[in-house]
Amino acid sequence: MQNFARKEAPELLSLLGVSHCYRRGKNVIPILIDVNLVIRRGHTCALVGASGSGKSTLLNMLGLLEKPTGGALTFKGHSVQNADADQLAHLRNREIGFVFQSFNLLPRLSVVDNVALPLSYRGVSRRQARRLALEQLALVGLADRAHCKPADLSGGQRQRVAIARALVGRPALVLADEPTGNLDSQTAKDIMALLLGLNREHGVTLVMVTHDVELAKQFDRRIQVIDGELHEEGAHGQP
Structure with missing residues (x-):
């Protein structure tokens, strides 16, 4: 097991003086205001805040879904x-893995083919993509469910599949949007243990949006998003 250094880790992604707003008719609605944030390789970071605070917009920025x-x-x-x-699509496919609250698995595909899907977009052969997908499923404890359909799995198992899919391309960054929101408390704990274990053992950089303050306490950094501004506690590697 490798123990990745955190404080001296190189910078992966940074936002400097970032703002974001939407236009509604003649009105300009600010969503993010003068955001400064550095995410370093191998770190974990939790984004917390009320609905409408701007945290989902911030996650979309980190995921290169919005400029x-x-x-x-x-x-x-x-x-x-x-x-x-x-x-941007090329960068997302190569460098970023996404885990969503609603799993976003394709019901007609088997588990292994769901996990292999990001690799097919890269032009990886089906045989190699399935081989890599099986390896990733073994890592999340679901090798024996590879040929099932998502409907045959529990909620926790589906989220494990989604995590395997996010990791199969060996991304530099994994972004998770309320990944335990649809799960019971014990399954949520198991999923968090899995994500944080992958971070510790494989150096996966993890940023997660959550409403759960107790979950957030398990992360290296906890950032509150309040009315579009960031307020951080337990920070490492601040800009």
Whole structure:
């Protein structure tokens, strides 16, 4: 088991003076205000805050799904401000894994084919993609369910499949949006233990949105998003 150093870890992603707003008719509605944030390799970071506070918009920024309307966003030291939609999609596929509250598995595909799906978008052969997917399923304890359909699995098992899918391409960053929100308390604990174990043992960089303050306490960093501004406690590697 490898123990990854945290304080000296290199920068993975940074937001400098980032703002984001929406236009509603003639009105401009600020969502994020002068956000400064550095995410370092191998760290874990929990984003907490009330509904509408801006945390989901922040997660979308980190996932390169939305661009800032002001400020600078860099990924692995490179600005993504001028990247076009195809370039951003390529970065997301290669560098970022997503885990959602609702699992987002395709019901007609087997578990192994759901996990292999991101690799197919890279042009990886079906045989190799399935082999890598099986390896990832073994890592999350579901190798014996590889040929089942999602409907045959429990909620916790489906979330494990979603985690395997997020990790199969060996991304630099995993973003999780309320991944335990649809699970009972014990299954939620098991999923969190899995995610944090993958971080400790394999250096997976993890950022998670959660409403659960107790869950957030297990992370290296806890950032409250309040009215579009960040308030951090337990910080490491601040910008």
